[in-house]
Amino acid sequence: MRSRGVDANWTCPFCSLHCDGLALEGAPAALMLNGTDCPRARAGLDAHRSRDAPSACIDGSAVAPEAAEAEAARRLALWRQPLFGGLGTDLAGARALYRLAARTCAICDHAEGDALSLGLRALQDRGQCHTTLAEVRARADLVVCVGTTAVALYPEFFRRAGLDRPDTPCRRLVFLGVEPPAGWKGQHVAGSGDLFTDLQQLAALVATAPCRDADPALADLALALREARYAVLVWESGALPPHGALLLERMQRIVTTLNRGTRAATFALGGSHGAATLQQVFTWLSGLPLRTRPGPDGGEYDPLRFAGGRLLADRAVDGLLWVWSWGPDGLPPATDLPRIVVGPPAMGPRVRDRNCIFLPVATPGVNAAGHLFRTDGVVVPLVAARDDALPGVAQVAARLLHALESA
Numbered sequence: 001m002r003s004r005g006v007d008a009n010w011t012c013p014f015c016s017l018h019c020d021g022l023a024l025e026g027a028p029a030a031l032m033l034n035g036t037d038c039p040r041a042r043a044g045l046d047a048h049r050s051r052d053a054p055s056a057c058i059d060g061s062a063v064a065p066e067a068a069e070a071e072a073a074r075r076l077a078l079w080r081q082p083l084f085g086g087l088g089t090d091l092a093g094a095r096a097l098y099r100l101a102a103r104t105c106a107i108c109d110h111a112e113g114d115a116l117s118l119g120l121r122a123l124q125d126r127g128q129c130h131t132t133l134a135e136v137r138a139r140a141d142l143v144v145c146v147g148t149t150a151v152a153l154y155p156e157f158f159r160r161a162g163l164d165r166p167d168t169p170c171r172r173l174v175f176l177g178v179e180p181p182a183g184w185k186g187q188h189v190a191g192s193g194d195l196f197t198d199l200q201q202l203a204a205l206v207a208t209a210p211c212r213d214a215d216p217a218l219a220d221l222a223l224a225l226r227e228a229r230y231a232v233l234v235w236e237s238g239a240l241p242p243h244g245a246l247l248l249e250r251m252q253r254i255v256t257t258l259n260r261g262t263r264a265a266t267f268a269l270g271g272s273h274g275a276a277t278l279q280q281v282f283t284w285l286s287g288l289p290l291r292t293r294p295g296p297d298g299g300e301y302d303p304l305r306f307a308g309g310r311l312l313a314d315r316a317v318d319g320l321l322w323v324w325s326w327g328p329d330g331l332p333p334a335t336d337l338p339r340i341v342v343g344p345p346a347m348g349p350r351v352r353d354r355n356c357i358f359l360p361v362a363t364p365g366v367n368a369a370g371h372l373f374r375t376d377g378v379v380v381p382l383v384a385a386r387d388d389a390l391p392g393v394a395q396v397a398a399r400l401l402h403a404l405e406s407a
Helices: 039-046 065-078 091-104 113-126 133-139 195-206 216-227 245-258 275-286 308-313 345-351 393-406
Strands: 023-025 032-034 056-058 061-063 082-088 142-146 172-176 187-189 230-236 263-269 292-295 298-301 319-324 339-343 356-360 370-373 379-382
Touching: 032 039, 056 065, 056 345, 061 065, 065 319, 065 339, 065 356, 065 393, 082 091, 082 308, 091 275, 091 292, 091 370, 091 393, 113 245, 113 275, 133 230, 133 263, 142 216, 172 195, 172 216, 187 216, 195 216, 195 245, 216 245, 230 245, 245 263, 275 292, 275 370, 339 345, 345 356
Parallel strands: 082 319, 142 172, 142 230, 172 187, 230 263, 319 339, 339 356
Antiparallel strands: 023 032, 056 061, 056 356, 292 298, 370 379
16 A cells, blocks of 8 residues: 555655656555665665654653743853754745845854865856756767765666666766776776876877877777767766866867767756755855855855854854754754754664754655655656644744844
């Protein structure tokens, strides 16, 4: 028997590919996934099998949700410089958190802020020519995975990109600087072992500039890129090394050169757990991305100084509001600073300690509807697989804001 309200139109919220057209079957407490063998989707659903009674807590003691929200608002009002971290929520939750952050002048950083900031830095410095999943599936005849196997964290990527279909023999899949993943055929270009050096040489070869002692495999790849009708360079934000923005700039240089005579683009894998959604929402509401401190006089953006981990380590904030609605494992960083934690009910027992308030919320795509940005910038709707009568992040944030403004 299918879960109430769920058919073969479920969209997975657990990575930024947001695969749709899937089916959930079985009792609401033990949802079974049909239509994909994706381990990430199955693990995400397994984390929500337990339907513990939601319990709000104040300093380890269970209380009514209304009492916990009132105390959270009281403590939040006392913080002179809050940090809003985690930020694992959907579009509606992002909008509500932005309004709350503007009211409290909170610094905001996603749990995946380091990876986000590298991609954003490259976009700010050089710009980007990127494409969508649909374009990759319909047009790309050469796909080059740069420094990533792609499917380690995004198991359905090759299927979504149409690279698993037997009717596309003209397609070529190349892995630069990384071994092909098990079960997938693709050319391995080892290069020198240093992606910075290899991309620099590849950029010169694509531009047909002379390159002394060029690597033969890189020379062959450069020729294939020039001859391709539509080449796509795939990169993964979470797999970038320190100063990875330099790698992205070199990829964009290659794509820019290719586009003088053919078509080429990049495709970014990243932005899971609502990271892409938060980045989009903050940018359109304030004109500035994450790692911003919004306030009544405008916003202040500093991608280095406002990194959440740095702020906690330096004790540069006096309280942490941690939001993570995707699963019980998304715990806040260890700190002795006061905390307000917003997460699914199963997270509650893991944060029952002193100086911490826990507020249970629903998970978009599991027990709440919502919207998320896909990794390529497309907005996808989420349907609820069941109804646990839990509030969403947007409702909790709105109630905290109302309490602050009514005080």
